[in-house]
Amino acid sequence: MTTEELRKLKRYYVKAAADIERDIAALYAKYATENGLSMTAARKLIRGDEFKSWRLTLEEYVRKSKVDPKILRELNTLTARSRISRLEALHARTLMETIDLAERLQEAADAHLARAYLETYYGNLYDFHKTIGLSTPPNAVDAKRVESVLQTAWVGKNYSSRIWANQARLANELEATLLQAIHRGSSIQQLSKALSRRMDVAYSNAERLIRTELNAVENRASEAAMKAAEFTHYQFMATLDRRTCARCGERDGEVYKLSEMNQGENAPPMHARCRCTIVAYDGGGNGQRVAGRERLPEGVTYKQWRARYVDGEPPTIIINNYEDVAKVRTQSEFTALANQIKPIVEPYTGRASKWNGKIMVADDGDRAGGKHWSCSIRLNPDVPEHVLIHEMIHSCSASHYGAQKFFENKFEEELTVHYLSQELAVLKKILVVDSGYDNGVELIREFKRALGIKQPDLEFASALIRQPLGERWDWLGGLIPFGGTIEQYQNLLSKLEAIRQWKTS
Incomplete structure (x- = not known):
């Protein structure tokens, strides 16, 4: 506590x-x-x-x-x-x-105790996801x-x-x-x-009770996380110091079957104020069984992991190095993936995709992907799925307006496309890779928060990209209310101007 x-x-x-x-x-x-x-x-x-x-x-x-x-x-x-x-x-x-x-x-x-159970369970599962991977x-x-x-x-x-x-x-x-x-x-x-x-004694009893029950709950949470990660054994870990009792000391390092775990007998707490814990044991080769397991990419923090897998309205998880989530795909694999992504994207843009069904796979160095004006999509062979979502949204947006309109409103197009691509990736539990447009998208999110709009970001991003290209920033301006103070009004205008003036570095 x-x-x-x-x-x-x-x-x-x-x-x-x-x-x-x-x-x-x-x-x-x-x-x-x-x-x-x-x-x-x-x-x-x-x-x-x-x-x-x-x-x-x-x-x-x-x-x-x-x-x-x-x-x-x-x-x-x-x-x-x-x-x-x-x-x-x-x-x-x-x-x-x-x-x-x-x-x-x-x-x-x-x-x-409920909070402790969840924190321990998710904390263990996050560690397992990073180290050995999870099957589901x-x-x-x-x-x-x-x-x-x-x-x-x-x-x-x-x-x-x-x-x-x-x-x-x-x-x-x-x-x-x-x-x-x-x-x-x-x-x-x-x-x-x-x-x-007498009340001091009662308080001491209550404190002892809560500490002991906390140990019991945390070890049950560890047990549940181990089972979810498909471990079969656990190891008893005693806190070794002068206060360690003989019962706990003699069990330190012992390995037991998870199916036979029994608190008070072969798992802590063994007694009141017990400080012992259990840890996953992979001596049987558990850690080597990686087939079918998905490991968490490097750079994903616990906060991001929990937001994606646990919380109801997950924020965007941005991976700083897309090589961590990269998977080399063939042209046919990208085409199959694009055909799956297309019907997901179209309803959120309000327009049909103009993609011609062709995927061109070539190594363009630092450039992850792009869309040709012939309406084919060009991709590096190792780009993550998020990049394909981004390009598919372009086929539902800029492709309807032509090259001149796009270049006149390039950053308006890129920011609104990237905003929606992030939200769709989160919806489908696809990791989002970093981009030069991230800071600009964050300006849009800040503007939305400053307006006090409670609408989910996915819906807001969808409404924004449905506006005609060249009129999207004006649409944002139309959301500024006139009922607030002058200071609030000027603050919103300042945020909108920052969006209009944004340029990628």
């Missing part, structure tokens, strides 16, 4: 302690003498309006509570009683405080799967049942502390110190 998360957890316990001490202090202030609060005074019945108010408060709490009815059983029993002592009324308020505390802890644990592309983890993992029991219980067991124990211990103080004739100051010590 982070320092801030631990502080937040501590605040929960400090607040609960303060609320409980306030309730007890009110009882002492009203009924205690210089010798403390007597048991006789504590066990006197509350009557009249005080009883009615107490019951209404309790009934409303039970009615609004969303926790398991079993947890509310004791409170329900108290609401059914027609006679309640001051001590029982105080115990009911203490129960409510500890239930609220457990709810906050449960909510924090749910969020923290990774996908986002279903929320139900995460919930199922969090509810998995190890050593007999899951973390939720442990939280509520701790809540019941804390409520009983607080009641016992109060009874002891009354029997001893303790002052409110002495009782407050005893309660604070």
Whole structure:
């Protein structure tokens, strides 16, 4: 857990302690003498309006509570009683405080453990994708799967049942502390110190629980990632220092079957606050089985990888060196690929492709590809699919206007074509290679963001390229609203002018 998360957890316990001490202090202030609060005074019945108010408060709490009815059983029993002592009324308020505390802890644990599972799972899968490759592309983890993992029991219980067991124990211990103080004739100051010590112990227990459950969840996430990457074995890795216990130390380096993984027996956590982990084991040649696997190209960051394979609206992933994703293709292979890409491109441009069906494959050095005015497409033999998408969009755009119109509006054509090609590549999970047009496309994206347009980039890029060549920047200008401030208006005009004046380096 982070320092801030631990502080937040501590605040929960400090607040609960303060609320409980306030309730007890009110009882002492009203009924205690210089010798403390007597048991006789504590066990006197509350009557009249005080009883009615107490019951209404309790009934409303039970009615609004969303926790398991079993947890509310004791409170329900108290609401059914027609006679309640001051001590029982105080115990009911203490129960409510500890239930609220457990709810906050449960909510924090749910969020923290779910996040930890996803980060560990995706982090491992990203590493596997880079090193040994994956047979099938990774996908986002279903929320139900995460919930199922969090509810998995190890050593007999899951973390939720442990939280509520701790809540019941804390409520009983607080009641016992109060009874002891009354029997001893303790002052409110002495009782407050005893309660604070008890709450400190409860906080320590909660911290230990979360740390241990975090270890359990992270190792289950590692297990799932290993299975997704088709590993069959894992290796137990102990954190070796003076605090390492004998059980963990003797398992360090041991290799086990993933199918036989059992937390608490041959996988961590082995005990409370366990720091051990599991790692993928490829001693059986797993790492050598590369046939049918796709390795992640060099230069793809974790953020880009997650955006492409996990998140719903992935940003463009730009590969700085297209040789990392290059695959040498023959003319017939490029032609077959172009015939697949053509029906994908046409609906987004609003025009039919003028490509004549011919692909010319030749090494043009640094130039990846181009479109001839005869409407054939010329490509280097090792260009990635994204380049072919770019050229196919040209066949649906500039090819309808002729060479003169294109050269008069070259950068308008190239930027709008490249913008759409990036979005279509992302849609089809094709890696985007870097280009001299990237900075110009980013100016269009910035302009769209400044306008506050929520429309997905693919739809916006499609709408932009549907405009006649030579009128696309004017169309962008027409989107600038007149209702904002002068400063906002000038800022948008400045961004639009940067697009108009952009030239490739």
